[in-house]
Amino acid sequence: MNKFNFIEQIKGANKSIPCDLVIKNISIIDVFGQETFISDVGIKNGYIVGIGKYHGNEIIDGTGKYICPGLIDAHAHIESSLTTPVEYCKAALLHGVTSLIADPHEIANVLGLDGIKLMLKLSEGLPFNFFFMLPSCVPATSFENSGAILTSKDLSKLYSSDGVLGLAEVMDFPSVVNCEEDMINKLYDAKILNLRIDGHGAGLNIETLNAYCTANIRTDHECHLEKEVTDRIRRGMYVLIREGTVAKNLKELIKVASIKNSRRLCFCTDDRHIDDLILNGSIDSSIRYAIKTGLNPETAIQMASLNSAECYKLNDLGAIAPGYRADFIILNNLENFQIQSVYKDGQLVVDNGILVENNIPTPKIETPNSLNIKVLSKDKLDITLCNKSIINVIKVIPNKLETIHLREPISSLSDKFIPDIEKDLLKVAVIERHKGTGNIGLGVINGMKLKSGAIATTIAHDSHNLIVVGTNNSDMLFAIEKLKEIGGGIIVVEDGKVLSSIKLEIGGLITNRSIDSIMNDLERLHNSIKKIAPTINFNPFLTLSFLSLPVIPDIKITDRGIFDVKKFNFIDTAE
Numbered sequence: 001m002n003k004f005n006f007i008e009q010i011k012g013a014n015k016s017i018p019c020d021l022v023i024k025n026i027s028i029i030d031v032f033g034q035e036t037f038i039s040d041v042g043i044k045n046g047y048i049v050g051i052g053k054y055h056g057n058e059i060i061d062g063t064g065k066y067i068c069p070g071l072i073d074a075h076a077h078i079e080s081s082l083t084t085p086v087e088y089c090k091a092a093l094l095h096g097v098t099s100l101i102a103d104p105h106e107i108a109n110v111l112g113l114d115g116i117k118l119m120l121k122l123s124e125g126l127p128f129n130f131f132f133m134l135p136s137c138v139p140a141t142s143f144e145n146s147g148a149i150l151t152s153k154d155l156s157k158l159y160s161s162d163g164v165l166g167l168a169e170v171m172d173f174p175s176v177v178n179c180e181e182d183m184i185n186k187l188y189d190a191k192i193l194n195l196r197i198d199g200h201g202a203g204l205n206i207e208t209l210n211a212y213c214t215a216n217i218r219t220d221h222e223c224h225l226e227k228e229v230t231d232r233i234r235r236g237m238y239v240l241i242r243e244g245t246v247a248k249n250l251k252e253l254i255k256v257a258s259i260k261n262s263r264r265l266c267f268c269t270d271d272r273h274i275d276d277l278i279l280n281g282s283i284d285s286s287i288r289y290a291i292k293t294g295l296n297p298e299t300a301i302q303m304a305s306l307n308s309a310e311c312y313k314l315n316d317l318g319a320i321a322p323g324y325r326a327d328f329i330i331l332n333n334l335e336n337f338q339i340q341s342v343y344k345d346g347q348l349v350v351d352n353g354i355l356v357e358n359n360i361p362t363p364k365i366e367t368p369n370s371l372n373i374k375v376l377s378k379d380k381l382d383i384t385l386c387n388k389s390i391i392n393v394i395k396v397i398p399n400k401l402e403t404i405h406l407r408e409p410i411s412s413l414s415d416k417f418i419p420d421i422e423k424d425l426l427k428v429a430v431i432e433r434h435k436g437t438g439n440i441g442l443g444v445i446n447g448m449k450l451k452s453g454a455i456a457t458t459i460a461h462d463s464h465n466l467i468v469v470g471t472n473n474s475d476m477l478f479a480i481e482k483l484k485e486i487g488g489g490i491i492v493v494e495d496g497k498v499l500s501s502i503k504l505e506i507g508g509l510i511t512n513r514s515i516d517s518i519m520n521d522l523e524r525l526h527n528s529i530k531k532i533a534p535t536i537n538f539n540p541f542l543t544l545s546f547l548s549l550p551v552i553p554d555i556k557i558t559d560r561g562i563f564d565v566k567k568f569n570f571i572d573t574a575e
Contacts, residue, residue, distance in 0.1 A: 005045040012044030013322060019044050019056035021346055026062025026330070028320050031069060031302040034259065036334075041067060043326045046345035050322055066334050068301050069318050070098030070327030070342065071283040072308035073269055074240045075169070075198065075221050078119065078130075079106035079509045080271035080459075080542070082502070082522075085119065086362055087515050089128035091274055093350050095282040096339050098129060098327040101268075101312055103168035103198070105135030109464050110370055110434070110507040112138070112148030113158070118365070118506075120161055127344045127357060129327070131312065133168035133198055134158055136186055139463050140171050140551055145559050146463035147370065147434035147507075152185035159193060165312050166195035170217055171462070171551040173204060174568060177211045191216045196312050199237070202401070203553040203565070206231065213237065219311065221268050222552070224249050224402070226256045233264045238311045240268040241303075243286050245276045246542040248399045254290050262299045266308040271542060274515060275522045288337050297334050362512060369487045370508045371458065372436040373466065376480060378473040381429055383417035383442050385410055388574035391417070392562055393425065394547060394555050396447030398538040401546045405554040405564070406446060410574065417444060417574070419471050426450055427473075430548050431466045431480060432559040433458065433508070439559040443573050445469055445547070448540060453494030453532040454479045457541060458508030461549040465559050469544055490541050492528040499528035 011017045019042040027036050028051065041062075042054035073092070078100075081088050092100065102123075107115035116134070123130035134155045139146035158164055167190040170176060175183035190197050199212055202222040213235045221240035223229050229239050241257075243250040247270055257265055267286040269277075281288075283304045290300040309318030316325050326346035332338040342350035349356050385391075388410055395404035408425070412418060419426045424446050432439035454470025456479035466483060470476035479493045482501065488508020491501040502521035504511050511518060529540055550556045550563040555571070557563065564571045 009044045009047050009049050012042060013049040015054065019049060019054050021058045021060065022054045022056035023060045023062045023067060023330070027066045029066060029068035029298055029301050031298065031306040031319050032321070034296060034298040034302060036066070036298060041320060043346045046326050047316075048320060048322055048324050048326050051320070062330065065340065066331040067320055068329050068331065069305035069320055070329060070344070071096045071304045072099040072101070072318060073097055073283050074101055074266040074308040074311065075219070075268035075270055076100055076102055077106050077271055078102050078104065081274040081277060082504060082510055082518055083274050083515065084362075084365070084506075084510060084512055085123040085126060085130055086360055087274070087518075089126050089130075090355055090360065091277050091515060092282055093128065093342055093344070093355065094353065095277070095284045096329045096342055097282050097284070098342065098344050099131065099314070099317060100129070101131050101133060101165065101308070103133045103135060105138060105168055105462060106464060106509055107507050108135040108138045108148060108150060109462050110147040110509060111367070112150060113154055115507060116158060120163065122363060123163065126360065127347070127349050129317070131163050131165050131314070133166050133196070134164060136167045136169065137171045137462070140549065142172070142175070143560065144463045144550065145432050145434065145437060145439060145465065152182050152189055155186060156189055159189070159195070166190050167197045169198040169200035169221070170212070171200040173201075173208055173212070173551070176215050177208055187215050200551065201232070202551060209235065221270055223253060224400070226253065229253055229256045233261050238264050238266055238307070240266045241286070242268050242270045244270040245272045245539050246399055246546060247271065247401045250286055250289055254293050254295065257290065257295055257299070257303070259296070259299060262303055263307060265303050266311060267304045273522065273539070273542065275519050278515070278519065284337055284339065291335060291337065297337070362514070365506060365512050367506050371433050371466070371484050371488055373431055373433050373480070373484055374436055374438050376431070376477060378477050380440055381427065381442065381473045381476055383427065383444070383573055384415065385412065385417055385574050386415045391444050391574050392555065392571055394428065394443055394445045394557060394562070396445065396543060398447070401549070401552045403547070403554050403556065421451055421471060424449060426469055426471060427476065428467070428469045428547065428557055429476065430460060430557050430559045431468070433466045441557050441559045441561040443557040443562050448544070449533045449536045451532060451534065453492065453499070455490070455492050455529070455540060455544060456480060456483055457490040457544055458483060458488035458504065459490065459545045461546050463548070463558070464508065465548065467544055467548050490525060492525060492532065494532050499531060500524040
């Protein structure tokens, strides 16, 4: 904002000049007082300048309708949508989301600083507020093999960039509690700049949580129990209630929300595929569910706007009030949060479910093939059982990031593990794909429900090596080779044939293609899954992606093998 516009806004507020836009006689959602009242709203130069009786160059009759702030997604990874910021904002705006706090650690784990800079550049000039937190854990832990390593010195170069708000989710809790030098430098750099530091407190005990808070970590989106929410609020943290494509915590955690604690609660999506976002919504769907469970609409909207703005020190966002940016939604109905239109900086961007400006140019992006995998043979996928009596099994929990550690007795007479489809014991492998090390981590998984074939993806949080699960070595190897050919993505195969795939040419994580093109590919993927896993009732692709994240209990798998998160060390596949 320049000084001239600032002066004009004040003049618009005192009625010495007309407003650009006035919405008359509309019910205003007061997120400060958690109530609703009727008045006019005056807008000048993209900012709200007054509540009261105003006249403007454009008048809208708001009788019988409601106005609330544009929604803020408090924590998300754009890469998980499989799209670039350009396409992401088109989908998000349709659901009333006008701002997002993004953590680009997915692309950073593959492309390093260049990946972060790419996301910053691609988010420029869009009718959407993209804010960024700098990835704190690249790689997620010191023993992982990612495409890059980002130190405190690397991150310090980007804190002055427009849109950068702080340090993203700190996952490596041992580095915090053990005061490892580079982690301490990252935390201290953000602290002295008075920037926000995000947490990732999956499974933390009280002592570790206390250490987190002492380290100035003030948010957590990993709660899945009511008690965890209470523990964090009592320690001054913001809890970001997550509802993603796989990680669905809203149903359980909304029970603890009330007027008493709502100011420390926000909504976020974390990881959501673009088809899920388009079809099922974003933060708007969390609001609807919260209202349905009995939360006051004003409180739910406050959690989706003002709270997130204040958490991330966005002083001119999150409210319908003078001096705040004119990012807002007009609702036909409050109880079911029915969106009529969305405005960004006082300009109409969505009208009755249609983007007003749908010709946002798609920039050209050229990135090298990010898959560097040595030639593999089928025997490289063998799990030896000689002189072993127990298999450590990763049990999937549908719609959860957490897993269960099973110890299955070995009954087979074979000296190699053979997938048991009846018991749903399948083989899973993680192949290092960045530096051609040849590392392969092998394990056994329960709960993926494949009856034939294999699925594979280069989206494997957070180091994003290639992960594959299958019923036989041949299909698993075939899936790996085909992903190499297309430069990364997601693939479903059966009997040596590709049933469906999606090419993700940018770092093996996202594509520059349009939403429509991506939606078509995702539909084909989900249709083909029904063929090889007809009883599956959750998203297998994102579920598979999170099996390699060694900071979420109980056990996971990396390119170095099976990792026990509770013990924080590797264990043998069979023992």
